[in-house]
Amino acid sequence: MTAPSAAHGLLICVSGPSGVGKGTIIREVLRRRPGMAHSISVTTRSPRPGEQHGVDYYFSDRESFRRMLEAGEILEHDIYCDHFYGTPLKPLQQLVAAGTDVLLDITVPGSLAVMENYPDCVTLCLLPPSLTELERRLSKRGTETAEVMQKRLAKAREEVNMASCFQYVVVNDDLAETARQILAIIDAEHCRYARLAGIEETILAR
Numbered sequence: 001m002t003a004p005s006a007a008h009g010l011l012i013c014v015s016g017p018s019g020v021g022k023g024t025i026i027r028e029v030l031r032r033r034p035g036m037a038h039s040i041s042v043t044t045r046s047p048r049p050g051e052q053h054g055v056d057y058y059f060s061d062r063e064s065f066r067r068m069l070e071a072g073e074i075l076e077h078d079i080y081c082d083h084f085y086g087t088p089l090k091p092l093q094q095l096v097a098a099g100t101d102v103l104l105d106i107t108v109p110g111s112l113a114v115m116e117n118y119p120d121c122v123t124l125c126l127l128p129p130s131l132t133e134l135e136r137r138l139s140k141r142g143t144e145t146a147e148v149m150q151k152r153l154a155k156a157r158e159e160v161n162m163a164s165c166f167q168y169v170v171v172n173d174d175l176a177e178t179a180r181q182i183l184a185i186i187d188a189e190h191c192r193y194a195r196l197a198g199i200e201e202t203i204l205a206r
Helices: 022-032 062-070 089-097 108-117 131-141 146-160 175-190 199-204
Strands: 011-015 037-039 074-080 083-088 102-105 122-127 168-171
Touching: 011 022, 011 108, 011 175, 022 037, 022 102, 022 175, 037 089, 062 074, 062 083, 074 089, 074 108, 083 089, 083 108, 089 102, 102 108, 108 122, 122 175, 131 146, 168 175
Parallel strands: 011 102, 011 122, 037 102, 122 168
Antiparallel strands: 074 083
């Protein structure tokens, strides 16, 4: 993907440990700013209770996922706790080209991969206030076995230590405040001169 001009939408990668609340935060940001979009990831894991195909994720089997990879239909992908996760490329390109800001809920390595392919993206690391709180949230979710939860917590320690790889870090301690901070980051990114290069000539010509 080429770097967008001012007419293009922003590509905003939201990453963080499992259980940090990425999905909840993204839904709140979209509620506050309906003109934005959420890039739906494809995954080979099974749906959790209440999740819908095409709304929360595109649920796929491993063979179908591999075919999408081979066809170049995935922008980035990662293996997390033995399951594949990836970002479908075509819908993303269409949204950004139309001027729509797009939020991506992706893994930490996924964000790093997007940075390589799309250096103009905005990267945001969402962190829990503490590992104790993260463990409480995972336990409350009640969708994983004790063994899977321990894997997720071990992975979370690694991901927290990768926060320095991101442009922005937000600690998700309060839903409303976290959403406000993310929207402030998006607004500030739209004001970067690099995205408005040449605006002087446009203004002086009027």
